[in-house]
Every structure is written in C-alpha cells, then in structure tokens.
Amino acid sequence: MNNLSQTATKSDITLVVNGKTVTVRAFAMERLLDVLRTQIGLTGTKEGCGEGECGSCSVLMDGTLVNSCLIPVLQASGTHITTIEGLATDKRLHALQQAFLDFGGAQCGICTPGMILAAVHLLSQNPQPTSADIREGLSGNLCRCTGYMQIFEAVAGAARRCGQ
Amino acid sequence: MRSHPADYELLTPNNLPSVLSLLAQEPGAWLPIAGGTDLMVQYAAGHLAARKLVSIWNLPELRRIEILPGEIRVGAACTYTDLIENDVVNLEFPLLTSAARWTGGVANQNRGTLGGNIVNASPAADSLPALLVYGAELILVSVRGERRVPYEHFHTGYRKTQCAADEVIQFICLPRQFSDYRAYTRKIGARNAQAISKVCLAALGRVAGGVIEDICMAVGSVAPVPFRLAETEKVLRGKRIDPALILLATKTVAREIQPIDDIRSSARYRRAVTANLVAEFLKGFSEGGSKKSSMLARWNSLPLAEAALEILPCCGSNSWARQMAALRPIEDEDTLLAASDKIWRSLTESDWMEAFAHHPRIGHSATPSTAPARSAQWSSEEQQKVAAAGDNVLAELAEGNRAYEERFSRIFIVCAAGNSAQTILDILRRRLRNDKQTELQESAEQQRQITSLRLKKWNSE
Numbered sequence: 001m002n003n004l005s006q007t008a009t010k011s012d013i014t015l016v017v018n019g020k021t022v023t024v025r026a027f028a029m030e031r032l033l034d035v036l037r038t039q040i041g042l043t044g045t046k047e048g049c050g051e052g053e054c055g056s057c058s059v060l061m062d063g064t065l066v067n068s069c070l071i072p073v074l075q076a077s078g079t080h081i082t083t084i085e086g087l088a089t090d091k092r093l094h095a096l097q098q099a100f101l102d103f104g105g106a107q108c109g110i111c112t113p114g115m116i117l118a119a120v121h122l123l124s125q126n127p128q129p130t131s132a133d134i135r136e137g138l139s140g141n142l143c144r145c146t147g148y149m150q151i152f153e154a155v156a157g158a159a160r161r162c163g164q
Numbered sequence: 165m166r167s168h169p170a171d172y173e174l175l176t177p178n179n180l181p182s183v184l185s186l187l188a189q190e191p192g193a194w195l196p197i198a199g200g201t202d203l204m205v206q207y208a209a210g211h212l213a214a215r216k217l218v219s220i221w222n223l224p225e226l227r228r229i230e231i232l233p234g235e236i237r238v239g240a241a242c243t244y245t246d247l248i249e250n251d252v253v254n255l256e257f258p259l260l261t262s263a264a265r266w267t268g269g270v271a272n273q274n275r276g277t278l279g280g281n282i283v284n285a286s287p288a289a290d291s292l293p294a295l296l297v298y299g300a301e302l303i304l305v306s307v308r309g310e311r312r313v314p315y316e317h318f319h320t321g322y323r324k325t326q327c328a329a330d331e332v333i334q335f336i337c338l339p340r341q342f343s344d345y346r347a348y349t350r351k352i353g354a355r356n357a358q359a360i361s362k363v364c365l366a367a368l369g370r371v372a373g374g375v376i377e378d379i380c381m382a383v384g385s386v387a388p389v390p391f392r393l394a395e396t397e398k399v400l401r402g403k404r405i406d407p408a409l410i411l412l413a414t415k416t417v418a419r420e421i422q423p424i425d426d427i428r429s430s431a432r433y434r435r436a437v438t439a440n441l442v443a444e445f446l447k448g449f450s451e452g453g454s455k456k457s458s459m460l461a462r463w464n465s466l467p468l469a470e471a472a473l474e475i476l477p478c479c480g481s482n483s484w485a486r487q488m489a490a491l492r493p494i495e496d497e498d499t500l501l502a503a504s505d506k507i508w509r510s511l512t513e514s515d516w517m518e519a520f521a522h523h524p525r526i527g528h529s530a531t532p533s534t535a536p537a538r539s540a541q542w543s544s545e546e547q548q549k550v551a552a553a554g555d556n557v558l559a560e561l562a563e564g565n566r567a568y569e570e571r572f573s574r575i576f577i578v579c580a581a582g583n584s585a586q587t588i589l590d591i592l593r594r595r596l597r598n599d600k601q602t603e604l605q606e607s608a609e610q611q612r613q614i615t616s617l618r619l620k621k622w623n624s625e
Binding site for chain 1: 167169170171172173174175176197199200201204205207208209215216217219221245265268269270271272274275355502505506509510601
C-alpha cells in the first residue's frame with residue numbers, strides 16, 4: 001500500500017469545541033473534520049466532497065466560517081470551534097434550526113448542518129440580509145436534493161424573527 | 165488513494181524568521197501551507213508530493229495590508245475576505261475585490277490567500293488577471309534577504325514560478341495610480357462561486373475625448389498562465405474608439421490567446437467569448453459618455469465627505485450617504501441602485517429614522533429645516549399630484565397624518581410619486597392598522613423606493 005516510513009508522531013492538541021476545552025492526541029495533518037467526528041464524537045459535521053466544494057463540513061473557527069475538511073487539526077490548535085451540536089441552548093433550538101424545520105429547509109439532511117452554520121455566519125455579519133445576500137452567503141454550500149428555495153426562505157424567516 | 169496523516173509532518177512556527185530558516189536548512193523539503201484550500205485538496209486525493217509542511221497561516225508578518233503613499237502592500241497570507249473588507253482595496257483596486265468575491269464561497273474566501281493563489285499558479289485563478297493589470301510587484305523573502313520582482317514575470321510556465329525553494333512571497337505590492345481608470349472585469353463560468361472560470365478578463369482604461377490614453381487588459385484560463393494582452397493593448401493605445409477599432413481589437417485578441425479544449429469549455433468558445441468581453445469593455449467607454457453620465461464620473465472623483473454630502477438629498481441618512489461614497493467608484497446606474505438597496509437594508513433603526521425625518525408631511529409643503537434644499541425640491545415634485553387634490557381630501561390626509569404620528573411617533577413615509585391624494589389616503593388608513601414592526605419595515609421599503617427614484621433623477625441631471 002504505502003512504502004513510506006511513518007515520519008510523523010501524534011501530539012496533544014487542545015481546542016475549544018462548543019465551549020468545552022478538549023485535548024486530542026492526533027497527527028498534525030489529520031483533518032479537523034475527522035478529529036471532530038471520530039475522536040470528539042461530534043458526527044453532526046458531515047463529509048460531502050472532501051475538497052472544499054460542497055460546504056457540508058462547514059464549522060465556525062473563532063467565529064469564522066471554514067470547511068473543516070481543509071483544515072489540518074494542528075492549525076485549529078487553541079481556536080474556538082462551533083459545530084451544529086453547539087447551536088442549541090438548554091434544549092431550545094437555535095433560531096435558524098427552528099426556521100429550517102418550519103420552512104422545510106431540510107430534505108436528506110447531509111447539507112443541513114453546513115447550511116445552518118453558513119447561515120449563522122451570514123446573520124452574525126448581516127442580520128437583515130437581502131435575498132441576494134443570502135444566496136451569496138450560502139453559495140459555498142451545495143444541496144443535492146436541490147431544496148434551495150426553502151433553505152433561502154428559512155434563512156430569511158430566521159432573520160425576520162430575530163429582527164422583531 | 166487517500167493520504168495517511170502519519171506520512172506527513174506539519175510545523176506551526178509563530179514567526180516568519182523561523183519559517184525562513186526551516187526552508188533554508190533543507191531547500192525544497194518544506195512546503196509552506198497557509199489556508200490549505202489548494203494543498204489540502206491535493207493531500208486528500210493523495211497527490212501531495214511534499215511530505216513536510218510548514219504552516220504560514222495567520223503569521224502576523226504575512227497577514228497585514230500596509231497602506232503607503234505610493235502603493236499598498238498586501239501580505240501574502242491575507243485572505244480573500246481580508247481583501248473584500250479593506251476599504252482601500254475596495255476603492256482603488258475594485259478588480260481585485262471582484263475577483264476575491266468570485267473565489268470559492270465564503271468558507272474558502274475565509275481561508276484562501278492571495279499569496280496562495282499566486283504560488284498555486286493555476287491558469288484559471290481569478291485574482292491573477294487583476295494583479296497583472298494593476299502592475300503588481302512581489303516581495304520575495306528568504307534568509308538571504310528580500311527581492312522585488314514584477315508579478316508579470318513571476319509565472320514561468322504551467323504551474324511554474326520564479327519562487328526559489330527557500331523563498332516565500334511576503335507582500336504583493338499594488339501601485340496607487342489607477343483611481344481615474346475605468347475598471348472592467350467579468351468571469352465566464354458555470355456560476356461565479358465555486359466554479360472554475362472558462363474565461364476571466366480584467367481590464368483598466370483611461371479615455372479622454374474618445375481617445376484611449378492608456379489601457380491594460382489581462383486574461384485567465386486561455387493560456388498556460390494568465391497573461392497581459394500586450395498585442396491587443398498596442399493596437400488600441402492612442403487610438404480613437406470607434407466600431408472599426410473595436411473590430412480590430414477583437415481580431416487581435418482572438419489571435420493573441422491560446423485557449424484549449426477541456427472539460428469546462430472549448431477553445432472556439434473561449435476565443436469568441438474573450439473577443440466579446442474585450443468589445444464589451446471598449447463599448448462601455450463610448451456608451452459611458454452618454455449613458456454612464458458625467459454625473460457618476462464626476463461624483464466618483466470627489467473627496468469622500470463631499471461625495472457623501474452630495475448624495476444625501478437622495479436619502480437623508482448620513483450613514484447611508486457615507487457608505488455609498490465609500491463604495492465608489494460606481495460605474496453605472498444599476499450598480500448604484502443595487503448598492504443603495506443593500507446599504508439601506510443593513511442600516512440601524514435610528515439611521516432609518518434619520519432618513520424619514522428628512523421628508524415633509526405628505527400633503528404639507530413645509531420641509532423640515534434639516535433637509536437639504538435639493539431634497540425639498542424633489543419632495544414637492546413627488547407630491548405634485550397630492551397638491552392638486554381638493555381641500556376635503558387634503559383635510560382628511562392631514563387628519564390621517566395626525567393619527568399616524570400619534571400612533572407611531574414619526575411621520576408617515578410613502579413613495580408618493582405619481583399617486584393621487586386619495587390613493588395615498590387609502591394606503592395611510594391601511595397602514596394605520598399595522599403593528600409597529602410591520603409598519604417600520606413597510607416605511608423602510610417605501611423609503612427604499614423613494615431613494616431609488618431620486619438616485620435615478622440625480623444621475624440623469
């Protein structure tokens with residue numbers, strides 16, 4: 001399979017995930033996506049394409065939207081990561097999660113966590129987006145069920161509710 | 165086959181000298197990685213040849229934009245988002261901002277870097293034609309010192325560059341000399357976000373009296389590396405723009421580029437489209453003379469505060485006016501109106517209130533003393549039909565206004581243009597039944613329409 005001798009060793013890497021400090025033992029080049037899913041057990045973050053095209057693995061890193069499939073975990077050391085599991089508080093859904101439910105913004109569900117995190121990031125920067133802003137804000141997130149209209153309506157609906 | 169992380173080393177020094185000494189110790193062994201939007205894709209696919217990576221992500225020496233009197237220096241590890249958010253880049257290098265917005269989606273813009281785009285040297289990179297027309301220079305740095313090279317000569321072949329094994333790009337330098345040039349860029353692709361270009365043209369030109377004084381054009385995805393259209397520029401420089409010249413330019417550019425057939429497009433299509441883009445850019449100058457209006461051209465060249473003051477009568481929010489002025493140059497009316505809508509919707513409630521307060525009561529001629537004279541004149545034009553109404557309707561309207569102001573503590577805003585007093589009275593009575601939040605949104609939408617109409621009037625003066 002692979003004739004290269006192993007050159008790297010694992011090390012302890014500490015990051016804050018959904019408000020909790022976590023230390024993992026990992027190779028520096030392991031993808032943040034894999035560490036979140038397999039070591040930390042947060043499987044809400046999905047793998048779609050694995051090459052930054054689909055946005056399914058979107059998470060917030062220090063409040064900024066990123067594709068976790070493109071991040072070596074060592075680069076995430078010391079950062080604050082928010083995944084879909086970190087949005088609801090006290091069993092109350094985040095406004096965007098509730099809006100995705102209410103507007104039928106989820107079909108098969110694979111793109112949904114990434115869509116919601118992209119929308120959280122959008123509304124954090126632009127609380128009252130136009131429909132063009134919503135499309136641009138979610139342009140890196142693909143839905144292969146193609147339920148985009150309901151997704152856009154959910155984001156607009158959440159923005160309206162939050163603005164009231 | 166997927167890569168195994170155990171086969172790869174990654175170090176994350178916290179300063180540039182440490183990175184440079186590592187590169188110098190084993191030249192060619194260590195590969196710098198910034199946001200990983202290219203390298204992590206190669207890594208995941210098992211195609212990453214380098215086994216030792218050194219992170220330059222977030223190094224302070226590489227992640228800053230220095231504004232100097234004669235040039236700006238963009239740190240190589242600045243992200244597309246850093247570019248999009250920088251006022252000087254937006255104002256003076258709009259081609260770069262457009263390219264940054266087209267690169268990937270938001271998540272990739274947050275991680276992808278300008279220096280990474282350059283060293284990755286893809287023939288289809290959208291930011292590279294912009295760098296070519298702005299005459300960018302690169303500062304390369306190593307333990308041996310630094311050197312400055314024109315970006316135009318940096319790419320030596322398909323995915324090959326002048327960067328030595330122990331060097332990194334520290335800055336991309338852009339001369340601040342293009343503020344009076346007309347900028348044009350267009351990407352042709354399946355879609356703007358997350359799609360690789362079939363053709364991407366960036367162009368700058370300065371025309372006086374119909375004659376091209378200076379012109380710079382560069383194109384991506386139609387040759388092994390993005391390149392300046394030097395031949396086409398040569399046939400255009402110093403010439404008067406007319407249909408014959410535009411035809412000559414399209415023929416020259418079709419000869420000058422070397423597109424290929426690939427999965428995204430055909431050579432024939434790319435040749436035709438590139439010629440069309442050049443023609444569109446050139447036609448913009450002649451149409452611009454009449455359609456683009458001398459108004460926008462003049463407004464674009466005003467100092468910021470003056471430009472904000474001039475546009476304030478269109479919408480009485482100071483924040484709106486300042487943000488509009490900061491977005492210049494705005495080339496045409498469509499862009500002007502779209503920018504206005506976007507800024508208006510992003511304002512705070514108190515900004516909205518400030519704008520509302522600039523209007524006279526409907527059916528009432530006295531304008532608030534805070535409103536500019538221009539605004540007062542427009543108000544009276546907009547309310548022309550209302551003023552023509554009979555005394556009865558006007559009395560009812562006055563009563564409606566009073567009830568409205570009592571209920572919502574501000575004046576009734578409606579886009580009156582062309583509406584009779586009776587129509588407006590009906591609208592007022594309907595809106596009196598709104599709850600406060602709905603009514604605020606409805607008022608804001610009316611103000612948005614008023615602003616659009618006024619911007620059009622202003623632009624056609």
